[in-house]
Amino acid sequence: MPLLGYAQPGKVEIQVKNEAAVNSPALEFSPNFYEDGIVFISTNKSGLKKVKDKKISMNTMSILRSKRNAEGELSKPEPFAKELSSEYHEGPVCFDRTAEVVYFSQNININGREKHAHDGIQKQKIYMSTKTGETWGAPVPLPFNTDEFDDCHPSISIDGDKIFFASNRPGGFGGMDLYVAYKVGESWSEPVNLGQSINTAGNEAFPFIHADNTLYYASDGMTDGKGGFDIYFAAADGTNWTAPVNIGTPFNTPSDDLGLIVDLDKINGYYSSNGNGGLGADDIFSFHVENGNLDDYLLQNSRAIAKEVDLLVMVYDKETNQPIPGAEIRIINQDQNNAIGRDSAGNLIILQNVDGQDVMKVIPPDKGVFGTSDAGGRFTSNLKAANYIILVAKEGYQTRQNAQKIIKKGTEYIAVLEKIGGKVKWNTVLYNDLTDSPLAGSTLILTNKATGKIDTVYTDANGMVDYYLDSNSKYNMDIYQGGRLIGNTEVNTAGWAEDGKNQMKMTLNITPAALPSGTVIELPLVYYNYNDATLRPDARKDLDLLVSILRTYPTITIELGSHTDSRGTDSYNLQLSQRRAQSVVDYLASQEIDVKRLKAVGYGEGKLRNKCKDGVPCTEKEHARNRRTEVTVLSGADGVNVKQVEGKIAPGPGTKVNTAPGSVSMNSIENSDFYVIVGSFLMENRAVNQLERLTKGGYANATLIQFPKSPYFSVCAGKFENPDQALSLKNKIESGLKLEAFVKPVPR
Secondary structure (H helix, E strand, C coil): CCCCCCCCCCCCEEEEEECCCCCCCCCEEEEEEECCEEEEEECCCCCCCCCEECCCCEECCEEEEEEECCCCCECCCEECCHHHCCCCCEEEEEECCCCCEEEEEEECEECCEECCCCCCCCCEEEEEEEEECCEECCCEECCCCCCCCCEEEEEECCCCCEEEEEECCCCCCCCCEEEEEEEECCEECCCEECCCCCCCCCCEEEEEECCCCEEEEEECCCCCCCCCCEEEEEEEECCEECCCEECCCCCCCCCCEEEEEECCCCCEEEEEECCCCCCCCCEEEEEEEECCCHHHHHHHHCCCCCCEEEEEEEEEECCCCCECCCCEEEEEECCCCCEEEECCCCCEEEEEEECCEEEEEEECCCCCEEEECCCCCEEEEEEECEEEEEEEECCCECCEEEEEEECCCCEEEEEEECECCCEEEEEEEEEECCCCEECCCCEEEEEECCCCCEEEEECCCCCEEEEEEECCCEEEEEEEECCEEEEEEEEECCCCCCCCCCCCCCCCECCCCCCCCCCEEECCCCCCCCCCCCCCCCHHHHHHHHHHHHHHCCCCEEEEEEECCCCCCHHHHHHHHHHHHHHHHHHHHHCCCCHHHEEEEEEECCCCCCCCCCCCCCCHHHHHCCCEEEEEEEECHHHCCCCCCCCEECCCCCCCCCCCCCCCCCCCCCCEEEEEEEEEECCHHHHHHHHHHHHHCCCCCCEEECCCCCCCEEEEEEEECCHHHHHHHHHHHHHHHCCCCEEEEEEC
């Protein structure tokens, strides 16, 4: 079995599984994520009142739901929402990011009676419903629907401002085409055809728009298809799309393959197929990626994707259409921003979710790409094919930001900047004090509380925000980091000046803690020789990461659970696994981790992951999947009292934020020196510029420093033994120079 999660060279592999618990001889297709499982479409009515569709000789289609059980397996399906069901066809469905608004297609009916178009066929419309308590409200049709043609298969973007769908309305390229409609206030624009780079003379359907703006969909009209519907993807390329790429095996077969979805980390997903040896017609399959994510797999296996790419950014004034010189260009790799700690070399430790299991991975911090547009408004850069955030900023213009998959050579991005009037500039830094790193590449979804208008804003490699907001307005802000919703807060621009020197003081409410009680982390490198409880040397790589995490979160307690395969007697395996778990505890104790925080538990063969129990023939690879060591957080970081830093966010997992004025972000103040920091930067030139502002403002003794094991250049205004003196200097700098500062305690 390949090593999961740890940064290493190696082949990226896809594991596909037929979800037998939800599949039947009927049709099951078009899954979508929902809470603790999926919803999907099926002709298995599961107790709902349905009629027969004579064209397919099956029941009309229903929206069903399957929850995951304690082992992470999908369970027997049940109706998703009886109040949304009719006797006719429903689905597919999608949900907004709150999961409290559902969009779905349904046969047109009036008061429960069929409504037919002029051709005598009952068409489909897209409806929305809002959840109140545990009940879904009456379906409301979207305004762009037609009575004479089909509108179906909705998929909404993460910020809720675009909805993609399939339609056979006039003006397309043939069959079903893909369209997009844009949110306008509380309504929707007229749909726009995605164009001939996506649509063909055949059928394009079942779209899924990922949070990184990758569009996955099915087509039976492409020349490189394997037969029937094949699954393709295309990336947003400005206002256009890159050439579609067939995602290949194991997904596509000579039969129909469609409805692919993948999670935010692109590690786990589902799709449907009737050509992969299933139980019936269309079956639902799950997949997960080992040793990388779906993008890594496609980069490794598709000849249609360039491994090295070049990007040309062109910046223009919207009003004059003239190039803008001197615009700041910042480009950051969006795939590397889920840090929960640091290792001894200063690398970031992130969590990747693999088949429902969190696995630690080490990556170097990403400095991003930084530059300015030339006299012709142009900026070029060489990159590796990946997902990027491109930020273009110029004083007096609204910042242009775009999340884009860059996978082809000669990629061009046109940034048309619009001059700002009546808005205030918002500058702040999002910083994770526990990991000693900025929240780089975070996605901020800001919703104007008065108008409902949504702005999607990204932080750069230094966690910096450079954007213009409406004056005298309140925004709700959701913060996403590494594909996870980590917190929300309010931004209030009342009284903000237009000079851009606005302090942002906020209360951060962490939604899911990064390491709450119950978190399970697998240690894939902690393997043992046969019949041996002694740690192998390579196991220490994972255990050293665990040491770093335990030092980052000094209040958590953990269980070290060791598991064996089924070979050998139950009693022997139980004893062997206990000795193996204890060997991990002993190693952590040797690294000065308090044993009171550690609990060793041997489970023997009591929690097998697969079929390989006694008497069942299995391969060595299948047995190896059961031999594992797992960390379970017994008491999480929920009680850590990390205090808020004015003008910054210092989120810790499960943080209880103290918003007392002038408070210091720290876990302990004993035996510490207190540094007044006026910004920490990955790019040294940004730190030098900040240092110049500080020295010109009268702080001649300010200097650049790098803390041990940190790659960041910190601008230090002073160092004190007394925290009150540090706070005094911090407040003086902020009130006098309007520069954000914070106090960093460092143990002596």
